[in-house]
Structures are given as C-alpha cells and as structure tokens.
Amino acid sequence: NAGVTQTPKFQVLKTGQSMTLQCAQDMNHEYMSWYRQDPGMGLRLIHYSVGAGITDQGEVPNGYNVSRSTTEDFPLRLLSAAPSQTSVYFCASSYWAGSNEKLFFGSGTQLSVL
C-alpha cells in the first residue's frame, strides 16, 4: 500500500518562482489537507478538502492555492514563492472529515525559498 505520497521530497526555489507540491492517496479518502511545519511551532493547516470539487481555507492560507479535481489528488500551488514560505509541508488524508477518523500523513516536502 502506497498510502499518502508526496513529491518532490526536497525543493529549492528563488523568490517569485512558482511551483506545485503534489499529494496523492490511494485509500479512497474523502478528506485531504495540507500542513506546514516550522521549527518550534506545531503543524498549521493551510487548506483542506472534504471531497472532489470542495476546498476550504485553514489557519494559514495566504500565498497558497489548492484544487481537488479527483478523489486521489490534492496539489498545493505556490504562485509567487517568498522566503517566509520556507518550511516542511505535509499532506494528510482521512476516510472522512470527522475528528475521530485517523489521519494518514505523507513523508513531507522540505522547501527552501532563497
């Protein structure tokens, strides 16, 4: 079982560049989400989706866009990268959005913006 797959694992960008972080899950999960993890801080929710075609903002959505055209994929787009977006990004999914549903995490993307 692949679970939650994130690509790339590492990425270096220059300020102003754009890129897309990929996230795919093969567990037929309805709920998918993106977090960022910064030193000394807990994971913070960027965007989430409760099903194909449905997305919503989390705690720190500015500078990021998402879409959900299929159940399996939930890409995160940085339109114009800034040094403040240097972080480790995690994608997570669960069968549905209820809080008692177990969250499965990808292995993360380490992003540096110079």
Next chain:
Amino acid sequence: KQEVTQIPAALSVPEGENLVLNCSFTDSAIYNLQWFRQDPGKGLTSLLLIQSSQREQTSGRLNASLDKSSGRSTLYIAASQPGDSATYLCAAGGVNNNDMRFGAGTRLTVKP
C-alpha cells in the same frame, strides 16, 4: 483560539527509564486528544486517540491520559528503548480534522 503547548521541547533519558511527556491546551471544549510520533524525515504516525469522554488509552508500553478540566494530557512510556527516540506531538481535536491544533512536539532521545 486553541493553543497547545508541549514542555519540555527536548528530553534525553537512559534506556529502561519510565518517562512522561506533557501536553497542555487552553480550551477544554475538545472532542479528543491525539498523540503522534514523528521520525526524522518522515510524516506523523498516530499513536493514541483519547475521546473527550475517556480518561486514558493504552497501547503496549504507551499510556495516554486526559484531564479536560485542567487542560492537560500526558503520554507515559514504560521501559524506554532506543527505538522510542523520535519527536512526539499532541493535538487537540475539534468536531472535524480541520479543527485539530498541534503542539510543537517533544524531541525524545533514549540513550543505550
């Protein structure tokens, strides 16, 4: 707004020691409290989930307790092993997974 704090940020113990990791949260109106493990370069793995109506959950050498009234949870690890070395994060849950708020974690090192 829910704030979750974990102290200490790092802990080093000799192998075989019993230890307690602490988690505190500011809003007692939580649906559950989860403990996760994170290994270097990896994502989070759920260890234990305590429902708001429960006092504790156990899995093997791990025991997590919850005291909503005081806004605290503890993770007890018995007979620690070097393989337990990792970062442990707690998260206070709301109605849905998007309501979950994470602590910054405690980095545990168990020395052989």
